[in-house]
Amino acid sequence: MPVVRPGAHLHARKPARVRALMSCLTRVSGAVVLSLVSLLSAPSGAHAAVAGGKPIRILVGAPAGGTTDTLARTIAQEMSQALDQPVLVENRPGAGGNIAADLVAKSPADGTTLLMSFTSHTINATLYKKLPFDPIQDFTPITLVATVPSVLVATPKLPANNIPELIRLAKSEPGKLNFGIGSVGSSVHLAGDMFKMMTGTYIVNIPYKGTTPAITDLLAGQVDLMFASTINVAPHVKAGKLKVLGVTSPTPLPQFPGALPIGATVKGFESSAWFGLFGPANLPPEITQALFQAARHGLESPAVRKRLENDGAQPSAMPPEAFATFVKQDVKRWATVVRYSGAQPE
Incomplete structure (x- = not known):
């Protein structure tokens, strides 16, 4: 004789629509529980x-x-x-x-x-x-x-288009060229000193109170050269108002095609801010x-x-x-x- 579980006859007599409703409520309750668990366990961060x-x-x-x-x-x-x-x-x-x-x-x-x-x-x-x-x-x-790596930029009129040409020009006329320095003691300032130290060149530093005024004078041709972050000079290079002589990163930068790393000429040179x-x-x-x-x-x-x-x-x-x-x-x-x-x- 088959064994009948207590209450089984009651479930069997429930209408189909009632059973469907109970199943739906069960699924909704489960979803609510999962949502609460997810909310409580989410990192506040x-x-x-x-x-x-x-x-x-x-x-x-x-x-x-x-x-x-x-x-x-x-x-x-x-x-x-x-x-x-x-x-x-x-x-x-x-x-x-x-x-x-x-x-x-x-x-x-x-x-x-x-x-x-x-x-x-x-x-x-x-x-x-x-x-x-x-x-x-x-x-x-x-x-x-x-x-942020830096780039060595120059006014378009400077008679040098790459690092070897710049070194030759600087050595032929010591003290005639100058660097715009956006901030004394900054990484771009010391990049310039490092460049002079490693190439044996003499280029005069012209200090400014900030990057923006230094770039303004560079654009106006008041200074010849400047080490600057890529962020600050990229628009001016794109507009043809400045030219890039080299980059301070160990590899070329895609936004400055044709500009080689300074380290390709000056062995060991590298600088990033x-x-x-x-x-x-x-x-x-x-x-x-x-x-x-x-x-x-x-x-x-x-x-x-x-x-x-x-x-x-x-x-x-x-x-x-x-x-x-x-x-x-x-x-x-x-x-x-x-x-x-x-x-x-x-």
Whole structure:
């Protein structure tokens, strides 16, 4: 005799439409549970507001229009969307970026005041005999935003079209040519000194208070040459207002066809600038991570990556711990170059 389970006769007598309704409700309930689980397990990451959603300021120690400013404004827009709070950029140029850095070093460690700095942050550790802050101890590294190779550009009228021709011209007329220097002690400044040191040439440095005024005078023919980031000069090269004599990267750059690496002529020559985001010292780990995730969210956006790469910048999104190690090593690396060059801040 077959065994009948308790309640089986009740289920068998349910109308088909009732059974269908119960099956649908079961599926809906399962979907709701899965949605709740997904919501609860989703990482807060970049979407956790910092300091209760107060406006965040990114201070830039360079004038508007330069590479540091351009990158700061790009990342500020992306971070604002990721954090759902205002992220503003303020330019505080002067003293090779030290004015902005000092303001951030002395700011509350709540994540509302950040610094978009550049290679000078580690160069200045040796360039300046005394700083009002410690470039390592007084900051919390958040992320390396990008690295940018430089190019050696010249006015179209310069009677040299490549590095070998430039070296011959400079040696034939020592002191006649000059370099526009956007910022004393910057990576592009030291790239020029490195070039002179490695080629045995004498080219006069003409310092400016920022990249933009230096490029303005270069375009006007007031200076002959300039090492500058790809971001700042690409539009002028494309328009035929400047010509590229060489690139500082170890390989050619696609946006400057025909321009060879300087290292192909001057063996061992290579130089790239870096740009990174810092907070004051003792920034709480959860705030550091929220800011890093917001910056990474933007840097990993295909549109942002394409925009930066088209300008010759290589997005990084290096994690805080790795960036902290990078900064310490970079201080040591530039110390040797600065001492050898004898560069002095103005």
